[in-house]
Amino acid sequence: MKRYSILENREIVLLKSRPCFWRKCTFCDYIMDNSTNVEEMNQINHKILKKVTGCKEALEVINSGSCFEMPKETLKAIKDVVTAKNIKKLYLESHWVYRHRLADIRSFFEIPIVFKIGVETFDYDFRNITLNKNAHFKHPSEVKEHFDSVCLLVGIQGQTKEMIRKDIELLLRYFEYGTINIFTENSTPVKRDEALIEWFLNEYQHLKDHPTIDMLVENTDFGVGD
Ligand code: SF4
Structure with missing residues (x-):
């Protein structure tokens, strides 16, 4: 499993965390990377965080869940790296349910x-x-009101062109940042709509060059994961 990568404008680490509080999204099998062993999680996370150099002055931390599901020692270790490596901007993820706790972070x-x-x-x-x-x-x-960036999922059977057009329009109208994930099939029964994906990649290829929108055609395009 690759857990560190450098993107154009930031470094990115994939850390380990407790299982997502929800675990019921029909398309998700991220739980396979979660753990309940706090000591082991902290040990692995410290090792990954040591790779951060500060070369981009920005760091994204993902953890197969919300940042609130990382152990508090790991959050402290991230803060230490932010200070030591002079990181000026941090990217974190959270589920909607934690929206009133974002200010604490x-x-x-x-x-x-x-x-x-x-x-x-x-x-x-x-x-x-x-x-x-x-x-x-x-x-x-x-x-x-709470978040700066939205992640959209594209190419699931049942989605329509109209739905996707609307999603992109709203992303561009309301948010400065965004991530578009083309759905990759996994261990869940959810299936890709290949024709819809082909249409999308053709219609919206210009978004690949957008400075603050990331388009992940494969879910490993950030250079982390497996
Ligand atoms: S990790 Fe995210 S996508 Fe997976 S079940 Fe939890 S909220 Fe849903």
Whole structure:
């Protein structure tokens, strides 16, 4: 499993954390990288964090869940790296349910944080019924109140071109940052819609050059994971 990589504008680490509180999204099998052994998690995470050099002055931390599911010692270790390596911007992820706790994390780190949220789609029913995401907001402005960046999932059977067009439009209208993940099949029964993906990659290829939107055609495109 690759756990450290350098992107154009930031370093990125994939750390270990406790299992996601929810674990019920229909498309997700991230739990396979989670642990309940705090000591082991901290040990691995310290080792990965040692690789951070500060070369981009920005660091993204992902952990197969929300940042709140990392042990507190790991959060402290991230803060130590931020200080030691002169990191000026941090990217972290959180589920909608933790939205009222983001301010605590922002004040803990004392540097600007780009908080990412996996909304997957702004279509309420597809998000909460088909994908079972448990993120019950009605409008992107509610998300924008708390988060800086949204992650969209593209190419799942049942999605439509209209739904995806709307998602991209709302991402660009409301958010400075975004991540578009083309769905990669995994151990869940959720399937890709190859024709929809082909259409999307053709129609929205210009987004690959967008300075603050990441498009992941493979889920390992950030250079971490397996
Ligand atoms: S909230 Fe994230 S980590 Fe948790 S089950 Fe859903 S996709 Fe997986």
